[in-house]
Amino acid sequence: MITNAFRVDPWTVHEPRVDLDALPQTESLFALANGHVGMRGNLDEGEPHAMPGTYLNSFFESRPLPHAEGGFGFPDEGQTLVNVPNGKLIRVLVDDEPLDVRYGELHAHHRTLDMRAGTLTRHVDWTSPNGQRVTVTSTRMVSFSQRAVAAISYEVGVPADAGSEALLVVQSELFANEQMPVIEGDPRVAAALQDVLVPEHHSNSSHGARMTHQTRRSELRVGAAMEHQVFGPDDAQVTSSCSNNVGRTTVITRLRPGQTLRVVKYMAYGWSSQRSQPAIVDQVEAALDASVYTGWDGLLAAQREYLDAFWEKADLEIDGDPRLQQALRFCLFQVLQAGARAEQRAIGAKGLTGQGYDGHSFWDGETFVLPVFMYTQPRAAADALRWRHSTLDIAYAHAAHLGLDGAAFPWRTINGEECSGYWPAGTAAFHVNADIADAVMRYVAATDDREFERTIGVDLLVATARLWRSLGHHDSDSAFRIDGVTGPDEYSAVADNNVYTNLMAQKNLRGAADVAVRWPREAERLHVSPEEVASWRSAATAMVIPFDEALGVHQQSEGFTRHAVWEFENTPEDHYPLLLNYPYFDLYRKQVVKQPDLVLAMVQCPDAFTPQQKYDNFVYYERITVRDSSLSPGTLAVMAAETGHMDLAYDYLCESAQMDLADLEHNVRDGVHLAALGSAWTSIVMGLGGMRTHDGRLTFAPRLPAALSGLRFRIQWRGRSVHVAIEGSHATYSLEKGDELELGHHGEEFTVSTDEPVTLDVPPPPAVGEIEQPPGRAPLFRRHA
DSSP states (O other): OOGGGSEEOSSEEEEOSOOGGGHHHHHHHTOEEOSSEEEOOOOTTOOSOSOOOEEETTOEEEEEOOOSSOOTTOOSEEEEEOOOOBOOOEEEEETTEEOOTTSSEEEEEEEEEETTTTEEEEEEEEEOTTSOEEEEEEEEEEOSSSTTEEEEEEEEEOOTTOSSOEEEEEEEEEEOSOOOOOOOSOTTSOOOOOSOEEEEEEEEETTEEEEEEEESSSOOEEEEEEEEEEESOTTOEEEEEEOSSEEEEEEEEEEOTTOEEEEEEEEEEEEESSSOHHHHHHHHHHHHHHHHHHHHHHHHHHHHHHHHHHHHHHOOEEESOHHHHHHHHHHHHHHHHHHTTOOSSOOOTTTTSOOGGGGOBOTHIIIIIHHHHHTTOHHHHHHHHHHHHHTHHHHHHHHHHTTOSSOOOOSSBSSSSOOOSOTTTTTTOTHHHHHHHHHHHHHHHHHOOHHHIIIIIHHHHHHHHHHHHHHOEEOTTSOEEOOSBOOSOTTSOSBSSOHHHHHHHHHHHHHHHHHHHHOHHHHHHTTOOHHHHHHHHHHHHTBOOOEETTTTEEOSSTTGGGSEEOOGGGSOGGGOSGGGTSOHHHHHTEEOBSSOHHHHHHHHSGGGSOHHHHHHHHHHHHTTBOOOSTTHHHHHHHHHHHTTOHHHHHHHHHHHHTTTTTTTTSOGGGOOOHHHHHHHHHIIIIIISOOEEETTEEEEOOOOOTTOSEEEEEEEETTEEEEEEEETTEEEEEEEESSOEEEEETTEEEEEOSSOOEEEEOOOOOOOOOOOOSTTOSOSOOTTO
16 A cells, blocks of 8 residues: 555645655556546656656547457457657756756655645755755646646756756657557556657747647547746746657756746647648647646636635535545545546546556446536536437447447447457446446436437437347246346356346336437437337336345346355455456356445445345345455445445445555556546445435435544535535535425435525434455455554
8 A cells, every 4th residue: 555655634645755666656646637638647857757648538549459269249449548749748957967866865855736726746855966956846737727738837946055056957848659668467457559649740939849640540630739938047048849759948057056947838739530730730729829828827726716616516524534535535636637628528447647448438437437527517427428429320330230229338448439359348248338328317317407318318318228128138928138248247247137237227218218208309300109118118117137035135147146156265365356366257157246236236226125135135245245346345335334334334435535545456557546536425425425316306314434523515406506514413404505405314305495404313323233245355445554
């Protein structure tokens, strides 16, 4: 774990000293992004580094996708997020000695990620090998207010007590086709691509440079530009040059003791699959000019204003655990960075913090990330679903290729094309289609955005409902079966009647039938007949939901509870995650769960289970769930809280929130685990807050674990702002704006208005017994860690 490397502060992540061994992790943790542009937290000088990275959302290169044995329907090409021209580089030479923290004497080095200011600040105090002491203070930002813009303020000084002046050379660069390290041995790590950017254009001004490139296979065009303002001695010399892959602005001056040189660097990025090279040049030039016009102070002020507005709606405040408080805000900040300005492009599983999973988006975006936006930043959630809608034609074609009706959305993708080379976990994981439909219905319920439902939602719900009606069938007993599919648990594949899939498909079918009736003109446009609507309702009503009567629990899929139980006692601790140490065929035929599949079904479809079934299911599946996925603890936290296991809920909440700050999965080097960070919000709001939605109503069932004395959060609901404050045995609900609202509290209905808060008693949790996890798989992070 690397948590102890950071000072605990509620609004910052502060690294008091540089740890070269931890650079891979901190480059991800200190990444800055806005959903369009992302920059890993590399040191300003570029070296040492683990993985340099500057990314643009959905800018990718295609690559052949080899298969050991080909098969019909297998994708031929994959997609990988591309490292675009790096504008973070600012190299410094002090009397001909490069500033490099590995050489000379490093007196101080600390970095601070400020989650209210939206900046990464770094301070260095260094003496070169030849004895010249200098200090460096840099502040980096990726702008939320100006989508295409990033900026750095870089200040070098010679201390007043230094013995001599220094000859200083600052080289600020824009560097394309950087040499990338190759990481092997883990199939989850991104494919390495080298020199994928083909130069098209380059030019320079007196204080900056511009360049455009095109990818070799995907033929996407990217433009990058930089401009500088220089503040320092009047005789400072500034020159600029640009070649195919390197733009450079050089500042040379002599600094006497007590003097400083400050360089403000503005960067702009843009890409397109259709715009011409001159148009891209003009696009980034305009963004660059706007950033210079706004100025450094203006960009900082706009950044703070944007984040103040975000935190006012989204902040989670807890009492009793400062480390958890810091982690929760880190989680929210990273979710915001991934999707705030994505604007109808994908939200990848790593956001824009690294190339893990090749930069792909998965089903967990709709399930774990979009809920955060739905209740805090609804526009970002709508934009993400509009991106899915923009790929409908590809999804229709994919379904047709598989011999199915409707639309089959991909398991993993950047632009909508399926990129999974392993069909049992990819093509067979059809639940992604219901996850998208569920996100549509949840968004509309939270916002009452009927125009979105009419223009976007109907298309997505109808397309996915048609897939389910085509994929499943009525058997001889008239039950509706969905056979041969893979649910969320990747340690089980190609199973019959997966409960999660079937319940989500059931919800999808009913939702599609409802919107077809509600929007008859849109249904007519899609050629939806009354007979088709009736077939959807019939399939939903007859859906098979496997239940083991002998054990009294639901089966994750038909026959699952009859499989042999995995030999947990004989599994060495260093053999987790199991997928890296055991063959899939052995995992598939045993009772061992990677992601809590059946538990997630109870969270997403709560009305399909009785309270006793939830309790019994949770206890049973807790014993066989190994949590080899970062998606697991957030889901488990919600159900632990609902079933009265409050201390366990707290343990899982901490695990989800600390997933990256503590590097619990040992792979944050590849980028943050965005879905886990999103599910930390779910752990609080749906877990400890007990928030649920039922037929357009918002209900709560709050309880706190012993470790916490207070919790406060806000929910944006249909134009209203609902504030929930839980203090010990009481919960107070207040409406900060909007018309009065009927809410539920532990089964009791009440009305809240802006006039007066409502305070209600919180009943104690029910008495529960001990609950067990597999040997050695207890929650990874507890408060005392």
